[in-house]
Amino acid sequence: MPKVVSEYKDLAKKRIIDAACKIFYRKGYNSSTMNDVAKEVGVSKGSLYSYFKSKEELLQTTNQLSTDSFNEYFYSENSLEPLEEIYNDMLKSIGSLHLNFQITALSYQNNKIQRVNRDSYKKKLDTLKFFVENQQKKGNIRDDVPAGNIAQLLIGVYTDIAMQLIIGIDKTQVHESWKNSLSTILEENHKDQQKTLNKYF
Structure with missing residues (x-):
């Protein structure tokens, strides 16, 4: 079971990183927000902060x-x-x-x-x-x-x-x-x- 959880977390982080790259490229880093990334991934901002503490x-x-x-x-x-x-x-x-x-x-x-x-x-x-x-x-x-x-x-x-x-x-x-x-x-x-x-x- 721990292995499955670990794999899920790795996959979730990859999805967040991919989404962040798209947002940073599209809007520029300064104009991008964690909320923008959360929307791109399709999760709440709170969920995003459980993986990354800041932009x-x-x-x-x-x-x-x-x-x-x-x-x-x-x-x-x-x-x-x-x-x-x-x-x-x-x-x-x-x-x-x-x-x-x-x-x-x-x-x-x-x-x-x-x-x-x-x-x-x-x-x-x-x-x-x-x-x-x-x-x-x-x-x-x-x-x-x-x-x-x-x-x-x-x-x-x-x-x-x-x-x-x-x-x-x-x-x-x-x-x-x-x-x-x-x-x-x-x-x-x-x-x-x-x-x-x-x-x-």
């Missing part, structure tokens, strides 16, 4: 799940395939990318959100550094640049590609930009026609 806690949870999802691409991988997989995921979730930009912008106004975003950024950067170090050891990417520097460049390119998708630049052009940027960052001689990345893109 900030709900945002923190959605942000954490997004960070976890990002990190899962890069742990325990023996190839560069996650770089293409994460691009494909970006194509499927442009609404989520837009929401992430909105929430990042709120860091200037809200110290709690700033801490959440700072923690998320650090975790993503640490994950990418770990990934790059592994790929350098395997000889898949250049090792003449520190892994931390490459990780920061990858986050910069990821952010730029997300922005291009949000503002509606042609997806074929965006994909070419993604591949060329990765080649420039990851390959010591990116003009070489026999690129390591060609195996994955």
Whole structure:
């Protein structure tokens, strides 16, 4: 019986998180209320508060799940395939990318959100550094640049590609930009026609 209850609670929390993402995207985080989320889920506001104590806690949870999802691409991988997989995921979730930009912008106004975003950024950067170090050891990417520097460049390119998708630049052009940027960052001689990345893109 406890297992069933636990599974039900997990499912309920997922429904709330999905609803919150829709509301935050549709109305903006500042204009959204817990009542809006409750209506979207179809429960009372009191029921919602039994799962999340505040809108900030709900945002923190959605942000954490997004960070976890990002990190899962890069742990325990023996190839560069996650770089293409994460691009494909970006194509499927442009609404989520837009929401992430909105929430990042709120860091200037809200110290709690700033801490959440700072923690998320650090975790993503640490994950990418770990990934790059592994790929350098395997000889898949250049090792003449520190892994931390490459990780920061990858986050910069990821952010730029997300922005291009949000503002509606042609997806074929965006994909070419993604591949060329990765080649420039990851390959010591990116003009070489026999690129390591060609195996994955």
